[in-house]
Structures are given as C-alpha cells and as structure tokens.
Amino acid sequence: MTDRIRNAALRDRIMSAEQAAAMIRDGMVVGMSGFTRAGEAMAVPLALAERAKTDPLKITLMTGASLGHDLDKILVEAHVTARRIPFQSDPGLRRAINAGEVMFIDQHLSETVEQLRTRQIPAVDIAVIEAVAITEEGGIIPTTSVGNSASFAILAPKVIVEINLRQPLVLEGLHDVFIPTYRPNRMPIPVVSCESRIGLPYIPIPPEKIAGIVITEKADSASTILPPDAETKAIADHLIDFFKSEVSAGRLDNRLSPLQAGIGTIANAVMHGLIDSPFHDLKMYSEVLQDSTFDLMDAGKMTFASGSSITLSAQKSAEVMARFGDYKSKLVLRPQEISNHPEVVRRLGIIAINTALEFDIYGNVNSTHVMGTQMMNGIGGSGDFARNAYLSIFVTKSIAKGGAISSVVPMVSHVDHTEHDVDILVTEAGLADLRGLAPRERAKVIIANCAHPDWRASLTDYYDRACSFGGHTPHILEESLSWHTRLRKTGRM
C-alpha cells in the first residue's frame, strides 16, 4: 500500500465498501467519478444499492457522464437514484427517466461544475472518487477518467476514495487538473494547444477531507461500440473527401485541425476511416478517447490526444494498458470542464464530429429524444463542441429500422442543436455543406445529398408545399411532425 496510499496516516482510513457507503445518507447529493464507462467508483455504489434493500434511501447522483458495470441500472433498481445529473446511457435508468420516476437533469457537460461552484444547484455532500493512488499531500490521482471528479472532491466536505489496484501506477502523470479561478477574478484558461499542460497531475485536496478509502480490483467496463459497417464506412469516406476538398481550397492542410469525436459507433468509425487517408500528424481535443484514437496512434497518423476519459473495447484495453508507457507522452486527461470548455474549443478551432438521432431539412439536429419525448442518453458534450467548433459536423445513417424511419425529417421532434450550430451533415448517402446557406438553400442540399433515396421525393414534396406558405423557414405546422405520429401509428414514417 505504500505506493498506493503514500500518506501513512491515511492508511488508517481503509475500510470496507459497506462502511464507506454508510456515510451516504438519505437525501444527500453524491458526486461520483466516472465518464463514459471509465474510471467510475464501483464498490461504494454497489454497497449502497445492497444496503438500500433493507435501509431505503434516495440520493441525487452526479457523475462526469455515463457509468459502466451496470451501476446506473443497479442503483435505479434499488430505488436509490432520485435525481441524476448530467448524463447517462443505461437502459434501466433510461426507462425510469422516461417513466418520470427519476428526475434527470440533462446538461452541457462543461456546465455542471460551473453551476456547483456558483451554488446554483444543490451542493455535493460527499464525493466518491476512483483513484490509482493518493499522494503524500492527499492528492488524488484519478484512473481512466477525470470527468467532474476534481471539482466534486474539491467542493465536497467529505471524500471517499476507491483505490483500484487493477489500474496501473503508470497512469500517474496522465492527468492535468486545472480548476478555473472564481469570478470576478477569473483569468483566461491557458490551454493554447492540445498538448498544453496547465494544472496538477492529481486532484489537490486536504488529506483530512478523505473520510474513507476502499480498495477495489476491477477493470473498467468495455466500450460497447460496434465495428464499422458499409454505411459507417461510406460516412467516413464522404467526410474524408470533404476534408480533401477543404485542403484543396486552402482552408485546411493535411494535418487538419484538432479533432473531437462523440462517443459511439459512427463517430468511432469515422475516426477509423482516417487511418487510410492522406492526413497525418493529427491531434485530438475531445472528451472520450476511444479505440480509434489508439489505432490512429498505432498507424502513425495521430501525434497527440487530449480528452477527459479513455474508453476502450476489451481487446484494445488489454493492448493499450500492456504498453501504456509508450502512449503516455502523447496523452492528457483533463476535467470535462476544460476538455469541453467553450473558451478552449473556440480558441483551438476544433473539427467536431457528433452523432445525430435525426435532423431536419433545415439542419436542426435532435441528438437525444426518440419521437420528441423519450430520452436516449443526453446531450452530453455535443453542444459544447458543436456551438464553438471551427467545423461542426453531425453524422448519422439516413434510415433506421430497415427503412421504416428516415433520419432526415421535415421537422425534428426535439431540437438539441439549432441550424446555427450545424455546418456539415453526413449520412451514407452523402454530405451536405451548409456553410453560408439560408434555410431554403439548406433544405435543397440536405434532401439531395443526405436523405435516403426512398425518402427524397416525400421530403421534396413537403418542402415544396411548405414554400407555398412562405417564410424564412417554410413549414406546414399541421404536417411538420406527421412523420413521427405516422410512425407510431403504422410502424413506418
């Protein structure tokens, strides 16, 4: 334990997960580590769910983003989760949110700790943070994510640390913990490149705040992304052709600009597509570093990646962790406030690639609500990046459910990203470059380039008839959501 808990006095605070969980009381706000299935506290929430069977309690659970190990499912089934902030991706929790049983506050991922710091949302009573080790001074060295862990630990009066022995000590030095100063004396955030290191390699808290230490030994959950398929390959190809044309036009060079890719199969596939491209010396300034990041590094295509978490498939994780020392100088993990900060995203000029559930003929994007009502995961960081990016790109397959659903619709049933924040749309059918276009021009390009051929005529018919009513953004409000209502009634849009 000397290398894992370097402050000797703290070793007395080792306790069981049950003992630690006992510090969490009914009604508390609990801030837990974890971002996209990486680096979450595991033992304490499991013990809490177990305890709730005989000693019911409700908490507000805040994290960085989604959790692995079915934690959200287990906690919601134990009726522990009353409120959940700011992101999730668990089917069990999703069901409870959509049933109105859990209040879900879906936020831009850069904003949660800003609201905590200014006490605009209830304060964190206790933080539970997974760590590789605790330094002499009480500094917490995170594992595979930083997320909101640093602010949770700094703001909470009490901190429980889970030391995960499966997470190797070589992770030390990977993290760069920087917390903005308080207003009105806030200074610029000094990140000026993907590589900038501006903070500490640990979360600085006074050791006396560490109320308990739990020893665990469990790997991160593997990512759930699917391998590329013909459609995701086509999307990647369209995007690579577009990047080539931007290079030809002199707007980019072959190093492109720092890349951000949303989590998930399609964005990961697009990044994969860059392996066989003329682009080189690529860099990322993103939230989640997925398999594709390391594949691009292995292929000699990517020189540096900044993120807030590392989320890998089981196989890739084994490979990466086996020789993590080789990657470490090319990586940094930051608090999600910094990885997603509007200031830094705008400064660096990021190419942001995020996934849409559906988009409409004017370029408004729905990334969260199935049929306008049912929450899928949450907006996550997509808004942080799309709004401030140099190029804001959304990708999706043009159809779903064997063609019964068109991802291109007359009007999206829910808006997460307005047309102002969407530059490029890509489906396997093609790419629409919307820069400098008015809504009526956008509609023509989107229908022609992105809609599935089976749906183009219907979309054109809607658009033409809408134009007869006039308007900057022509619509027939009686019909604009009829594709969705028809789907519910007939099983087809």
Added chain:
Amino acid sequence: MTDRIRNAALRDRIMSAEQAAAMIRDGMVVGMSGFTRAGEAMAVPLALAERAKTDPLKITLMTGASLGHDLDKILVEAHVTARRIPFQSDPGLRRAINAGEVMFIDQHLSETVEQLRTRQIPAVDIAVIEAVAITEEGGIIPTTSVGNSASFAILAPKVIVEINLRQPLVLEGLHDVFIPTYRPNRMPIPVVSCESRIGLPYIPIPPEKIAGIVITEKADSASTILPPDAETKAIADHLIDFFKSEVSAGRLDNRLSPLQAGIGTIANAVMHGLIDSPFHDLKMYSEVLQDSTFDLMDAGKMTFASGSSITLSAQKSAEVMARFGDYKSKLVLRPQEISNHPEVVRRLGIIAINTALEFDIYGNVNSTHVMGTQMMNGIGGSGDFARNAYLSIFVTKSIAKGGAISSVVPMVSHVDHTEHDVDILVTEAGLADLRGLAPRERAKVIIANCAHPDWRASLTDYYDRACSFGGHTPHILEESLSWHTRLRKTGRM
C-alpha cells in the same frame, strides 16, 4: 478636414457617394458598418440603391447587425440585396426574406467574422465603414458602433470610408479594436473585466487600401423602443425580487454581476427598473448600450458599460452627445466578436437578459420565427450570451394580441435556445427559476409562474395528458403545435 483626415495624402481620395458606389459591382460581397441602427455607412448604400434603378446589380450585404435610415428597405426595394448576413430588423427586408426573395443567413453575431477569417463564407470584396476620422497611419476611428467593421476593413482589399461630420471627434478613444490571432497560434482573449482595454482605439489598415472617402453629415436613426408599461414594469419587478433573493442566498452581492440586455422594449424596461433598486456599482458587458445604460449612469447606479454600439432615442442621444466627455471614461465599444465572445461571456459570469417571442412548458425559447416560419429579426447575440452566461434569463409578456396568443405554449414552433441554455423565465405573471430542474419539474413551474391565468388550465391539461404518454419531455406530437395552427385558422390559440 485636417482633424478628420489626418493623413494629407488621403484627402485626395475624397469623392462623391456616387463615385464611391461605382466601385461596388454586381455579385460583390459588401461589408458595411452598422450595428442596431448605430454607426452605419449611409451615403454609399443610398447612392448604390439610386444607381440600381438604371444599372441593376445584386450584392451580398454583410453588416454588424441591423441598419437605420431605412437602408435595408431601400436596398431591398432597389433589388440590390441578394443575400443578407447576419441580422436585420427591417419590415421591408423581412417581407422579402419571408417571401424567399432574399437569402438571409441568420448567425450568432460573434461568429460571422470567424467564418470570414477562415474563408468558410465568401470573402468581403469591399468594406464601407462610417468613421469619425482617419489617423495619420490610415487608422479608421469608428463612430457609434464597432460591430464587424474592423474585420471587414482588415479583410477587404478595398475600403470606402464615410466621414460623418455629425459624429463628434470626442468619440475618439471610445473604441477598443482587438482581433484574435490566427489559429493554430491563437492566444487567450485578454479581457478579464468589463473595463479591460486590450486593443487599439482605431481600426488599423494600410492607408493604400482606402479607395475612397465620402463626407456625410447625418445623425444616427433614433432607437424605436417603447417606454415601459405596466407589464414591463411587472417583469422588471419580478426580476429585481429574484436578484434580491439571490443576494440573500449569498450567490450575488448588491453589485450583481456584469449585465447584458438584448435590444428592445422589454429588456430596456428591465434595465430601467434597476434605477429604483438596492443594487449599485453595476456594470454592463453587452452588445447594445441603450437609453437605460445612460439613465443608470445618470442615477449613479452604473459605473461602467462595455458594448459594441450605442443606440439611443432622439432625446437621450442629444443629452448624451452634448456631454459625451463625462461618459467616455465609463464606456468602451468593442468588435461584436469580442463583446459577444463565448470565451469572455463565460469568463466574466454575465447575467444575460434577452427577449423571447414564445417559450414552451419545458423552457425551450423561440426568439425569431413567428408561427415557426416567418422570420422576425434574427437570433442576434442572444445565443452568444444565453449559452455562456452565469444566469440566462428570457423575458416576454405572457400574452399577445389582446390575449388571443399565449407566449407560453406546449411546444415552441421554432427553437433558438434549448432548455439547457435557459435558467430563468419571466413574464408579467411571474418568474420561473429552472436551475437544476428536470423537464417535468420545469413544466409545472413555468405553467404556474409564467403563463397568463387565462391559459394555465389549457397548458396544464396538455401537460397532464402528455405525461400519460410518458417520456423525459412528455408531448403529444399530434397536438404539440395545434395552438399555432388553431391561431392561424381561428385567430386565437
């Protein structure tokens, strides 16, 4: 002319507006000064409209924001305006936009020059900039707005300067022209307070780019805001009560935080309300400085205001200009890229007060599209501020057209600001504090506090029935826009 055109060689370039307008050719992109009826070039566009009667031409017209002196109307009636970027508020142009005759690219006001600089939209061929004077070195001293003028002049190969003799030389020193460095070597924008001066008091361009100088003598158009009424007074009172409660909670002190107020009657009335409040030493970091800014200064309530333009009523303008020297040390005008920059707005922790056309029971805001289709003015800077503000507030009257229209609807017919970007909603009926609430909780507070009593039951009925369908954001898609369609059919929602 020696004090107005200090570079002697440039005095040879004085010409008539007709001669200057002759430099503008069919198909050109013209970047003109002007932001919310302040500081626009006047003589050259009028000469251009006149010329078009016999020599038809089409241009893309970019400005800072809206123009005064009916310029947009005159240009569109002369069929000169083919494309318009990034904002307007003229009834004649609005008609042409909604008829699909003019392509309007409605943008976040901080983003236009970013897209120009990176050549993602067509380059400015010629800039036409109103000035107080030209320095020895060719520096252009703007008048009552900076807007996008600096980047237009810097990026265009040719610049026409309109020296407006009605604008007093005392304006010199008011402006702070800072242009971000090019990526990938972009540094932080060093504004750390409302008062920060980080640039030059003029637009630096090589004198040889000045292709023509036109002498004019005409005051800015007066602002069109209406005086406060009972409803706007009630809105102001609700907001002041809210600020008081924030002070009691220790989240603000009586100096509040830097204020931004959107243009228009309601936001101006809210700012006016601060005169009779316990708050003091107020500051603004806003786009447009309206009558209320100077009234607050006159009342000893406001110590500093940063903006991109000064737009006043005729009476207030006469008063302010008569003793501008007294105000000058308390004012700075910046490029709209800086006044609205996400980086600075987030850093300073702004209280942003903007006007909604309508909002829905979940807190999504429509600020632009009447009936989801007809453009009113444009999103302007509201998105720049709302997304990044410390507190994002939207205000509107709860009803319109004598009660036939509820401003609170089941689903907005167009989304400009998503629920993620809206903290506080205020109507004369009351205030809804949405911070930390999930959509179902937001609905209850919005209906109870903000809806007009005549519409509360219908909204509650919709919400209750929508909940029976379930969902994180319950809706009945068959009905969600029925209030709008009923209005069109029956004249009442």
